[in-house]
Amino acid sequence: MASLNVASLGEYIREQRRNAQYSLRQLAEAAGVSNPYLSQIERGLRKPSAEILQQIAKALRISAETLYVQAGILEERRGEGLELRASILADPLINEQQKQALLAVYDAFLKENAASASTLTTDGAATQNTHREDR
Numbered sequence: 001m002a003s004l005n006v007a008s009l010g011e012y013i014r015e016q017r018r019n020a021q022y023s024l025r026q027l028a029e030a031a032g033v034s035n036p037y038l039s040q041i042e043r044g045l046r047k048p049s050a051e052i053l054q055q056i057a058k059a060l061r062i063s064a065e066t067l068y069v070q071a072g073i074l075e076e077r078r079g080e081g082l083e084l085r086a087s088i089l090a091d092p093l094i095n096e097q098q099k100q101a102l103l104a105v106y107d108a109f110l111k112e113n114a115a116s117a118s119t120l121t122t123d124g125a126a127t128q129n130t131h132r133e134d135r
Helices: 006-019 024-031 035-042 050-060 064-071 082-090 096-117
Strands: none
Touching (some): 006 035, 006 064, 024 035, 024 050, 035 050, 050 064, 050 082, 064 082, 082 096
């Protein structure tokens, strides 16, 4: 997982806020965070949680995934499960350790499937191990 660059995240959020023509106070209210806390995030003094990033993204009407990538929480990929990863990270019902465990299992499945995909037969057909209900 990429490292978190709090300063560049804050700059990015400030830029998005200005593009949306929000004052700091307006965005804080729309995102449900305090004005001082949002100010600290924008100045790179605070590291927001995935949940807070999701609230800010919603208020700015941008994707939470964009902020997660900017924050270094998610690595930028070509759409490989980005929505799933973002949903796991934003889930308030599980703790950070549980989130990381789920992401690790998901990554292991992706790695396993990538290895399986590389064993295609010479005619290009892949064998699938899916269960189908008898009809």
